[in-house]
Amino acid sequence: MRFPRAWLGLEVRRRRRSLAVLAVLIAFSLATVLAAVAGSRRGESALDRLRAGTLPADAQVLIQDPGFDWDKVRAIPGVLGVAPSVTAAMYIEGVQLGWDSVPPVDPAVWRDVERPVLLAGRLPDPARADELAVSARFVERYGKGVGDSAVIRLATPQEADIDLGVDAANTGSTRIRANGPRVTARIVGVIRSPWFADRVGETSGGATGEGFAIPSPGLFLKYQDNFLGAQRSKFTNALVRLENGEDGLAEFRSRLAAATGRPEIRVDNLADGLRRNQRLVRYEAIALLAFGLSALVAAALVIGQFAARLVAASLAELRVLIPAGLTPRQAVVAAALGPSAAALPGAVLGVTGAALASRWTPLGAAANFEPRPGLDLDWPVLLGGLVAVLVAVAAGAGGYAWLAVAAKPAGPSGRSAVATAAGRMGWPVPVLVGLRLALERGHGRTALPVRSALIGSTVGIAGVVAALTFSAGVSDAASNPARYGQTHRLLVFLGANGRSGPADQVGRVLSVLARDPDVAGVEDRRLFSAASGDLTFPVYDYTPVGTPPPIELKTGRLPVSDREIMLAADTAGKLRDAGMLKAGVGDRIHLTGDRGGRDFTVSGIGFVPEGPSNTYSEGVLATPAGYDSLFASFEIRMGFVAFRPGADVAEATARLRQTVGSLPGGDDIGMMSSFKPRQLAEVQGVRALPVALGAFLALLALASAAYTSVTAVRRRRHDIAVLRALGMTPAQTRWSVATQAGTLAAVGLVFGVPVGLALGRVLWQGVAENTPLFYVPPVPTWTLVLIGPVTLLAMNLLAARSAGVAARLNLAHALRAE
Structure with a gap:
């Protein structure tokens, strides 16, 4: 192994810039992929981890009876906790509160039912009337956290009898209809549990995702008349925790009906809401995972081609030493050492970047259920990614080198039917040359990755169209409540x-x-x-x-x-x-x-x-x-x-x-x-991921096209030099390279646009059926109008440098080298 180590030293000195670029590509790509995979795992498990240890409620009893005795519910066998709250308006000066900011009336809340995790501070003292717990979004929206004060305004008993809890239209107003006591309360904690979690997007009551503020039960105990009214017209609903969870719900309903004589009492199964939330976070996790896998594919293509060029450059020099006694195995090991060595610092930096990125995960709705926000090191993903990259780069570089050493000269490839037909019709020579560059693989040293370029162009365009078609469906649903029957x-x-x-x-x-x-x-x-x-x-x-x-x-x-x-x-x-x-x-x-x-x-x-x-x-x-x-x-x-x-x-x-x-x-x-339907905000929450997925697929297509253009000019430089010697001008040479780029774009558009449109509609239809909402086939009008011109422009811009190199080709040097 002495020779490979010596060769590696030479490679590091001669090709340090190329190896550094490879390391940076690996670091950026690995950080992106691992952050997506770890973020997906963290998001999908967030709700389950939040439920563990928080004593989540299993049912909500909505009875609408001002005089109902909740001790009847507490006495039912199998009931572990009952936490009533009064359905009356509570106002905070300068704050919009939704219907989820209702005062609890019993210390059982946060003790026997929905014991929350503390993101900051502590729980309010149930005996005090001047303490509040708030949500994380409340802190973000209003800049008020632990230690800050807020002024609570209560209605008079007479106002409470007529007030229906409506304080503001959905126009940003903070109108307060309360002339009762003013209570200066202090925020003592930021809490989170399955029930006491920020809603996704717009909440009921017109507060567009502003967060919630929940007072201590002591506020109700001190000001009962201001909540219940002089005529005791207001009522309480309650969260209930059962010994057997959801499995005990049917028995609880029958025993509640027997205890009260009222079988029509509404008992909501809160597990249904949790399942809806779990479906949402799972969907977002799958979308994020798909984003990471797409990034992996794009990175594998770009990094693989870059590493292959480094290996090929080394082998071109190592072949000279084989007649002098260098074995093929030594040549393979020496050629693969450079990319393998660059992979190590790149992988370490990538893992570090992914670990730091965990501070901003999970994304979307899952962030509302994450019990431990902040840095989260998913060691199976991070260490697995580190090892996988090192093995993949070493195996890929070694495998490519072995195949290159053992390869026999390939026979001539077939002619393109399109280029042949164009020649028979008398099309200009630059166009014919560009068609052959785009469609004919060639053989030996002039072989080009034509198939991968065509597939990459098609897949990239299909991905962009699919993502923007999906986005068009989201935009339509976001602006048209009638899709939800509203x-x-x-x-x-x-x-x-x-x-x-x-x-x-x-x-x-x-x-x-x-x-x-x-x-x-x-x-x-x-x-x-x-x-x-x-x-x-x-x-x-x-x-x-x-x-x-x-x-x-x-x-x-x-x-x-x-x-x-x-x-x-x-x-x-x-x-x-x-x-x-x-x-x-x-x-x-x-x-x-x-x-x-x-x-x-x-x-x-x-x-x-x-x-x-x-x-x-x-x-x-x-x-x-x-x-x-x-x-x-x-x-x-x-x-x-x-x-x-x-x-x-x-x-x-x-x-x-x-x-x-x-x-x-x-x-x-x-x-x-x-x-506004919460499903509307849920659909909007995943809108960015398909677009990001389309962007990475577009990068895949552009990277493939750029590599093909550069490689074509380099490997076919002898053919171009012969044509130049026979009279083809520099402008015609540029035209040939532009034709190659345009051909790749045209093939991608012809096959990618209809496939992407159909795929985007299928994906959106699946979301519409699961949401649910009325499905209307989305039509991304501007995407269909602009995809052609933008693709042609992007392809030609990428080919511009290669076209310039071909136009300035040194004919004598190219012909003499051949």
């Missing part, structure tokens, strides 16, 4: 817990709204919870006022009689999984309300309004007569307002607020923008 844009709160204004007052409000020139339709809807078997879900009715807002369905039609209902998509799936539905439309299902139970026929499957306690894919839509046959009251009564296309929603909302406020009792009518 055709309304404004909510008008008319009542809660069975209490609303007089019928004539409500009628005037809805009529005034319907007469506005920017309003396309208004509906009066009531909401209550029904039971079917072991499942509970919200039931909406709909009473149009004038022209009704359009309602889109996935299948079937709207109910028209008191014996028909429409099911939301996820509810239909749960009923089907429980064996209560078969085909869906046309099936019969038994529902139970506070007036008893009856059978209904499923007329359609679609979406319901996104509400404060339900998603748009959970629930039932019934006619007013069908609703009245089940329920004697309502939990919430709302008006749904849809605007005409092109209307200025903010301006129209302000005008309607002023108009309604001028009516008798209108100042007590709350208005806010519609609840």
Whole structure:
């Protein structure tokens, strides 16, 4: 091994710049790939790691009864913890709070149920009224953390009786409708648990991902009248932890119905929400992993070609020593030592970069569930990547060198049918030369990586088109709530817990709204919870006022009689999984309300309004007569307002607020923008990854094209020199290289665009079905318009340097060297 070591010393001195470039390429590529893989693993496991040790709730009981005794629930066998919270407005000066910032009423929260991890500070003292716990996004949004103060504004008992918890429209307002006590509270902790986690994107209540602030239970205990109202009109809901978890939920529902005599009490399975979140983080993890694997492919191509050139350069000199006694094995080892030696510092730097990058992972929704943010060293990935790179570079360089030493001269390759046909049609010589450079492999020392260049160009363009097609679908869903069945844009709160204004007052409000020139339709809807078997879900009715807002369905039609209902998509799936539905439309299902139970026929499957306690894919839509046959009251009564296309929603909302406020009792009518589906933010959260994936595939195509252009000019320099000697001008030589680049681009466009368009639509359709939302085939108009010119321009820019080298070729030197 003395000779290989001596040769390595020579290589390091002579080719130190090339070896340094190789090391940098390895470091950058390895850092990117390992950061993506480790980030994917960390993101996918975030929710499971957060659940471990935080005593997550298994159910949420929504009872809407101001006088309900929660001790009945605590006494049910198998219940390990009950943590009620009051559904009343709480305001913080200068802060927008959503419906998830509700005061707990019992010290059981954070003790028996949802014991959070502390990202900073400590938990609030349950005996104090002036301490707050906040989320990480709250700290980021408002710059207030542990030790900072916030002023809590409470309603008077009289205001609490009429206030429906609506403080601001979705316009950035921080209007406060509270004239009760002012409490200066101190933030003592930043918390996170499966329930107390920042929501993905826009939260309910109009607060666009602003985070939450939860006071100590002591605040409610000191100011109960300010939360419950003088008439005790407000109610509490509760998180419940069960001994047997989700498996004990059916038994808990039956025992709750027996203990209360109310089988219609809504009990939400919180595991469903966790599964939705897990599907989201898994999807993001898969997308990130796909990004890392694509980066790996691109890096393998670029680094492999670069290392192969270094090996080939060494072998060209080592072959001279073989007749003098150098064995082929020694030549192979000596040629491979340079790239192998460069791989070591590159791999170490790459692992270090990936480790530092973990400070910014996990990405997307998973960041909201990460229990230990910050530096995270995934040693199996980091050490595995380090060893894999060293082995891969050494094996690749050695294998290439061995094949090069053992290779026999290849026979002549076949002619390109395209170039032959172009010659018969009399096309210019520069065009023919460019076609042969792009399409004919050649043999021996003039062989070119034609096939890999064509495949790389096609795959790169297909990846870009697929990513931008997917992005077009996301953009359409992000700007069109109707894709989620949400055709309304404004909510008008008319009542809660069975209490609303007089019928004539409500009628005037809805009529005034319907007469506005920017309003396309208004509906009066009531909401209550029904039971079917072991499942509970919200039931909406709909009473149009004038022209009704359009309602889109996935299948079937709207109910028209008191014996028909429409099911939301996820509810239909749960009923089907429980064996209560078969085909869906046309099936019969038994529902139970506070007036008893009856059978209904499923007329359609679609979406319901996104509400404060339900998603748009959970629930039932019934006619007013069908609703009245089940329920004697309502939990919430709302008006749904849809605007005409092109209307200025903010301006129209302000005008309607002023108009309604001028009516008798209108100042007590709350208005806010519609609840935005959280799935919308979830889809937006993964938008960047497909685009990044397309960018790496584009780099793959460009790297392959650039390498082909440089290699073609170098390996075919003798042919170019002969043509130049026969009269081809420098300008024609540049034209030949440009033709080669244009041919690669054209082949990639012809095959890559339709493949990418189809692939992007298939991927988006899968997301649409799993979200769920209405699928509309995305059309990336500007991508289809610009992909051709941009690709041709990029290819020719990459070939410009090679074209210049070919045009300035020293003919005498090239011909003499041959």
